[in-house]
Amino acid sequence: MRDDNKLSMRKTMTLIAFSSLLTTMAQTLGAETAMAAAEAKKEPALSPTEEWIQKSKHPVSWLKWGADLRLREEYYSNTKQNSSNPDHETNQQRARMRLWAEITPWESFTFRMRAMSEPRTYIKPDSKQGYMGELLLDNLSVSLSPENLPLQALIGRQELSDLKIPWLLQDGTTTDGSRTTFFDAARLTYTSPDENTSVHGIFLYQDERSDAWVPPVGMQPSLKYLSEEDIVSGMLLIRNKSLENTTLEGLVIYKHEFESDQILGTTGDTVTIRPKVAYKIDDHWDFEAEAAGQFGRRGDHLGNNMRDVVALGALSQLQYRFRDDLNNTAWVGVEYLSGRGKGSETDHGFDNLWGRYSRIGELMSYVTRLDGGRAYDYSNMLSPIVGYSIDPIRDMRVTVDYRPMFAPENPYAGDRNHSEDGSFKGHLVRCRADYTFNKHAKAGMLFEALEPGNYYSDRANDTTYYFRLELTLTY
Numbered sequence: 001m002r003d004d005n006k007l008s009m010r011k012t013m014t015l016i017a018f019s020s021l022l023t024t025m026a027q028t029l030g031a032e033t034a035m036a037a038a039e040a041k042k043e044p045a046l047s048p049t050e051e052w053i054q055k056s057k058h059p060v061s062w063l064k065w066g067a068d069l070r071l072r073e074e075y076y077s078n079t080k081q082n083s084s085n086p087d088h089e090t091n092q093q094r095a096r097m098r099l100w101a102e103i104t105p106w107e108s109f110t111f112r113m114r115a116m117s118e119p120r121t122y123i124k125p126d127s128k129q130g131y132m133g134e135l136l137l138d139n140l141s142v143s144l145s146p147e148n149l150p151l152q153a154l155i156g157r158q159e160l161s162d163l164k165i166p167w168l169l170q171d172g173t174t175t176d177g178s179r180t181t182f183f184d185a186a187r188l189t190y191t192s193p194d195e196n197t198s199v200h201g202i203f204l205y206q207d208e209r210s211d212a213w214v215p216p217v218g219m220q221p222s223l224k225y226l227s228e229e230d231i232v233s234g235m236l237l238i239r240n241k242s243l244e245n246t247t248l249e250g251l252v253i254y255k256h257e258f259e260s261d262q263i264l265g266t267t268g269d270t271v272t273i274r275p276k277v278a279y280k281i282d283d284h285w286d287f288e289a290e291a292a293g294q295f296g297r298r299g300d301h302l303g304n305n306m307r308d309v310v311a312l313g314a315l316s317q318l319q320y321r322f323r324d325d326l327n328n329t330a331w332v333g334v335e336y337l338s339g340r341g342k343g344s345e346t347d348h349g350f351d352n353l354w355g356r357y358s359r360i361g362e363l364m365s366y367v368t369r370l371d372g373g374r375a376y377d378y379s380n381m382l383s384p385i386v387g388y389s390i391d392p393i394r395d396m397r398v399t400v401d402y403r404p405m406f407a408p409e410n411p412y413a414g415d416r417n418h419s420e421d422g423s424f425k426g427h428l429v430r431c432r433a434d435y436t437f438n439k440h441a442k443a444g445m446l447f448e449a450l451e452p453g454n455y456y457s458d459r460a461n462d463t464t465y466y467f468r469l470e471l472t473l474t475y
Helices: 004-023 032-042 048-057 364-370
Strands: 063-076 088-104 107-116 120-123 138-143 151-158 185-192 197-206 231-240 246-257 267-280 287-297 309-322 328-337 383-391 398-406 424-438 441-452 463-472
Touching: 048 063
Parallel strands: none
Antiparallel strands: 063 088, 063 463, 088 107, 088 120, 107 138, 138 151, 151 185, 185 197, 197 231, 231 246, 246 267, 267 287, 287 309, 309 328, 328 383, 383 398, 398 424, 424 441, 441 463
8 A cells, every 4th residue: 555654755856766766971172162061051031020939939048938739539449349339439539739948047057837728528438527737747857968978867747768778668657548648757878979889867756746845736536647656766777879871779678667556557666677679771771679687576465476587578670761752761670578477477568668558559548458457568579570651742741550459468358358268369450640730730640440360258249449630739
């Protein structure tokens, strides 16, 4: 159960850790050629309207601010893969509003803050009620960049997407969907003088409740949990680009999960070791591959049924860029995440850490709940990947991808949602179209369909659909 005294002590230690980290072209050519090159590189002049917008967003030298609005119309059908369910259709509207400010009183110090809210309304089903949306700070951080040192510190509520590790480190708030993705963390980054090597040390304390650090205004009871348990983690990322056309990475993550009142929570300690290589073969071909081993001990939300963890994961992709006017691009790949065997004394289920978001598909939020109950828990999967994208007209991108998904194990064999010995999870197809009007407005459309396979029982074997229209406005 949640112990407030232990929680206060953990938060005190976290603040101490934060405080410790805080203190801790070519040669010149002829005049004619130079002038021509300068003209070619000159950016087009801003329109009077755009010039006014930029000045209003940066009214004084030490202040920047901005805002965005994301409108979504979403439709789900048969999310439990059962069309006889009376609430098998969901039609909802989401409006995420964000307002941010960045204050730089001196060059080496920046304070950032962003507030957001996302009201929702429902047309279907009748059993769901909309809400106005709470006001939540999803960014509250300070950045320190000492002038004479190759170091940068970023402390506070922040996103880690800039590290570009979407497989394992993307969304720190796994249970609130795409509303927020923040981490409560501190990181220190070293960059070598030649900029070929970077080292990132990260410490994070992720509380399961949204009101743990900075309470939301008008908190919605249905949104009070951002994850299934409290988590403390430390990680080290080393990235090197010394070899021509090659990027090498090494990532080590320690993760401790505390006991929780939530039945879907887990408890234990694990270490994940993940190397990655990305290689640009030539102007057309790119290849990247990463693999991860995971070791430790894990139990249920109360710390019972502890078992050794030995799990593996891998993801690779080969991409071909046509380099033509339509920007045609094709890729193939494969992903493997080991699964927990039925009755096994060792837990082989790969925990994809903070890679639990719509990386594979929006529908997977619901499909994975048919297995272990947790949204976007992709473990126990072997999946080839085929994809293609094209720019059919200027400023539009269309992407189509397909995944047949297999289950290496069937730990739920024989229950009401799973067959006795099936191993094929199903066919997942995604089609996305994005259109950019200008730097302030873009629109998108997404369609997904999942045809379940024999891994599921007849009760959970109906085709599942998802459709979305989206408009994003940025100021």
